[in-house]
Each structure stands twice: as structure tokens, then as C-alpha cells.
Amino acid sequence: MKLDEIKISKAIIETYKDKLVSALDIDVAIVGAGPAGMVCGYYLARNDRRVAIFERKLSVGGGMWGGGIMFNEIVVQEAAKRILDEFGVRTKSYEKGYYTADSIEAVSTICSRTVKAGVRIFNLMSVEDVMVRKNRICGLVLNWTAVEIAALHVDPISMAARFVVDATGHAAEVARIAEKKSGLKLKTKTGRTIGEGSMWADVGEDTIVKNSKEVAPGLYTCGMCANAVLGGPRMGPIFGGMLLSGEKVAKDILQRL
Numbered sequence: 001m002k003l004d005e006i007k008i009s010k011a012i013i014e015t016y017k018d019k020l021v022s023a024l025d026i027d028v029a030i031v032g033a034g035p036a037g038m039v040c041g042y043y044l045a046r047n048d049r050r051v052a053i054f055e056r057k058l059s060v061g062g063g064m065w066g067g068g069i070m071f072n073e074i075v076v077q078e079a080a081k082r083i084l085d086e087f088g089v090r091t092k093s094y095e096k097g098y099y100t101a102d103s104i105e106a107v108s109t110i111c112s113r114t115v116k117a118g119v120r121i122f123n124l125m126s127v128e129d130v131m132v133r134k135n136r137i138c139g140l141v142l143n144w145t146a147v148e149i150a151a152l153h154v155d156p157i158s159m160a161a162r163f164v165v166d167a168t169g170h171a172a173e174v175a176r177i178a179e180k181k182s183g184l185k186l187k188t189k190t191g192r193t194i195g196e197g198s199m200w201a202d203v204g205e206d207t208i209v210k211n212s213k214e215v216a217p218g219l220y221t222c223g224m225c226a227n228a229v230l231g232g233p234r235m236g237p238i239f240g241g242m243l244l245s246g247e248k249v250a251k252d253i254l255q256r257l
């Protein structure tokens with residue numbers, strides 16, 4: 001059989017078009033395919049919810065690939081090891097309560113299991129705005145990252161979701177957009193994003209799970225974003241809190257769907 005370039009092109013365009021159209025009205029839209037966003041999506045999809053993740057970059061994985069200072073190993077604590085076990089990421093015991101994992105294995109395995117659970121991940125797409133109806137976040141406004149980088153004057157498209165999860169890491173981009181543009185008061189001490197504090201792994205890891213919650217009607221914080229929005233220390237290359245946060249947000253949303 002001779003291969004036909006036009007057929008190859010049509011196959012990509014038509015299949016992608018169907019995938020994108022089917023993600024325009026779903027249960028949960030997650031912004032950011034870092035570890036927290038992917039784990040959150042995995043648990044939702046495992047429970048048959050319709051989930052999509054929109055990721056700005058070409059690659060998924062956020063800050064996990066680089067371990068600490070580009071030494072590609074991550075650390076997880078006892079409380080979160082069971083999540084890596086569930087995904088099939090191999091760990092090594094370092095000292096009592098401290099486990100390491102190869103960050104390349106961790107990202108690739110979490111991503112693979114997340115996609116196979118049914119989550120559609122759209123890379124190269126940036127979230128530039130939210131949709132708000134009746135004082136509730138109910139969707140996202142999307143554009144190609146290439147458009148964003150080139151600062152082209154090209155209008156975005158919109159999608160609807162019953163819940164939106166901000167898993168954009170330190171930047172807390174969706175919560176900041178909501179704060180600036182939606183007129184909604186965030187459920188924080190000040191009604192606004194508080195910002196993250198200096199490194200303190202022990203407190204940060206604990207706080208992040210508590211801070212993973214609904215911060216405006218329809219909008220949840222997840223992963224590092226939770227401490228950036230509600231206030232809490234950063235924690236560096238220990239990733240248990242990210243995994244536990246993703247799991248918690250998924251559980252909370254499942255109770256409401």
C-alpha cells in the first residue's frame with residue numbers, strides 16, 4: 001500500500017477535531033498537566049467523569065521532570081507512597097519515611113495511566129480567561145500557546161465545565177484571572193490570592209492538602225497553586241503533597257457530581 005500524505009493530514013485533523021469538540025462541554029476542566037493536575041484527572045476519569053486537561057507547554061509533567069536542581073529524582077513521603085504504588089511508579093526507600101523515584105519514570109507513568117483512564121490532555125493550549133455565569137465559574141477560554149507567545153491578535157474559543165480545577169502551580173493563573181476579571185471574592189482570608197511563603201517542606205506539604213479546595217464557586221485549587229492562593233510555604237522537590245492534593249480535589253468533586 002502506498003502512503004498518501006493527504007490521508008495522513010486528514011486523519012490528524014479529523015481525529016483531533018472530534019477529540020476537541022467532545023471536550024467542549026464536560027464535567028471537569030483541569031488547567032495544567034503537572035503532577036497535581038494529572039493525578040486529579042486520573043481519579044475523576046477512573047470514576048467515569050468526563051475530564052480534560054489543558055496544558056500550555058509541549059510537554060506534560062510541569063516541574064516534576066527536573067527533580068531538584070535538575071537531578072532527576074523526586075522524593076515522596078510515607079503518606080503519599082501508596083499513590084505512586086497505585087500508578088506503578090517504582091520507589092526506593094532512602095531512610096525511614098523518605099522514598100525516591102526517578103522523575104522521568106514518575107511523569108511518564110502518571111501521564112500514561114491518566115490518559116488511559118480516559119482523561120483527554122490538550123497540550124500547547126493556554127487558558128487565558130474563565131467563563132462566569134450566575135456568580136459561578138463555569139468554563140474556560142482557550143487559545144493556542146503559539147498565539148500567546150507570538151502575541152497575535154487572534155480570538156480564543158470557549159468550553160464549558162461543571163467544575164474547573166486550577167493546577168497551574170506557583171503561578172495560580174486561573175485563580176488570579178478569576179480574582180481580576182470575574183468580580184468573585186475568593187474564599188481566602190483576604191478575599192484575594194494570598195501568595196506562597198518561603199520554603200518549609202514539613203508545613204508546606206501539610207498545608208497544601210488543606211488548601212486544596214473550592215476557592216470560588218465552581219473553581220478548585222490543586223497542587224502548588226493551593227498554597228499560592230490560600231497562603232502556605234513552598235516545599236521544593238518533595239512531591240507527595242502534589243499527589244495527595246490531586247487525589248483530594250478529585251474526591252471532593254466526585255461527591256458533588
Ligand code: 48F
Nearest residue numbers: 032034035036055056062063064126127168169223224236
Ligand atoms: O508547576 P506544576 O508542576 O504544578 P503542580 O502540579 O506541581 C508543582 C511542582 O511541580 C513543583 C513543586 C513541588 O514541590 O512546588 O513546582 O502543582 O505544573 C503546572 C502546569 O500548569 C501549566 C504549566 O505549563 C505546567 O505544566 N500552566 C500554567 N499556566 C497555564 C498552564 C495556563 N494558563 N494554561 C495552561 N497551562
